[in-house]
């Protein structure tokens with residue numbers, strides 16, 4: 001059986017009160033379907049087990065996982081902060097009337113224009129990655145001190161894919177806690193009239209299943225907080241621990257247990273600050289994937305099959321790596337099902353392939369399904385995070401629509417692209 005968080009009734013897969021098959025019929029395929037109730041449930045889980053456990057805690061949704069106007073509104077309604085990494089994400093939040101003082105602006109190389117936009121919008125926190133960003137902001141002559149964190153890298157090995165591990169010593173992100181330059185930069189930020197230096201940020205990687213990686217991160221960071229205080233007399237008010245909580249994609253995965261891990265992180269912060277005789281800082285976490293991944297599926301129509309001389313059986317769907325890049329990018333594993341044949345044994349091994357002109361355009365390498373029929377509606381599970389946000393127009397393929405389903409309510413939150421949309425930026 002595949003990993004499936006959604007109900008099955010009369011052999012049909014449901015999201016909210018709708019069969020996936022009826023949604024596919026009504027809105028066409030490929031189609032991203034997101035269960036709004038499940039996203040809200042995940043946000044509330046973070047609030048209950050983290051934000052409401054201590055006074056000085058905040059949860060920021062890492063919008064890179066999935067962002068549009070409707071998502072910004074939902075994050076605001078649920079009372080979460082918002083982490084953005086580009087002018088585009090920032091602009092989206094502004095247009096959605098998301099409160100700018102709850103924005104945390106990240107990125108290893110924010111452009112001058114993006115930093116100017118962040119100053120104009122008066123965002124809550126800018127997370128500086130390096131001294132160049134400090135210089136850029138100084139040259140923009142901010143009218144008030146800019147509240148900033150500095151991203152540091154404690155060199156923690158989180159056991160995850162190379163591309164989503166961000167805290168190795170040679171990572172492109174942040175400043176090493178082992179370098180004197182970092183301590184000097186903190187001192188400069190603290191002394192500068194242009195900055196209101198608030199503290200440190202760190203994100204050790206994504207798809208982390210082992211809570212001890214976070215515990216090690218906290219221990220390393222608080223040791224560093226102590227060093228900053230002892231050597232420079234600077235107190236750290238805010239410690240942002242990043243995101244990366246691992247989710248289940250397949251039946252074999254074991255998602256991190258948020259109800260056990262989140263309080264454990266706070267306990268660690270509490271006991272370590274006591275042990276090191278430090279002031280308790282405000283603690284922020286930034287989950288992205290763990291809020292949206294499982295809430296999303298992608299529905300496709302099966303259009304053809306092909307058997308190679310070696311016996312490999314391909315199933316071709318009407319989507320591609322343009323709407324599902326993570327298999328090609330990270331060798332990520334997924335599972336699929338035929339949405340109106342959920343009762344049948346999934347005993348055929350298929351290679352689920354897209355329609356892009358690339359041999360690497362495979363969505364699932366070993367996809368277990370019942371014997372497929374042309375026009376079956378197939379869904380790939382757990383596509384809510386880093387799918388729509390990583391989608392492209394490769395081969396000039398059109399981006400699918402995104403719909404939110406909340407019990408019986410359905411709304412289109414991103415329209416399906418048209419051929420005309422493709423030409424909006426073209427000029428002869």
Ligand SMILES: Cc1ncc(COP(=O)(O)O)c(C=O)c1O
Nearest residue numbers: 062203206243244286287288289
């Ligand atoms: C700085 C930062 N915070 C939070 C996240 C969210 O990570 P995840 O979606 O794995 O929770 C990321 C992901 O790359 C990140 O770079």
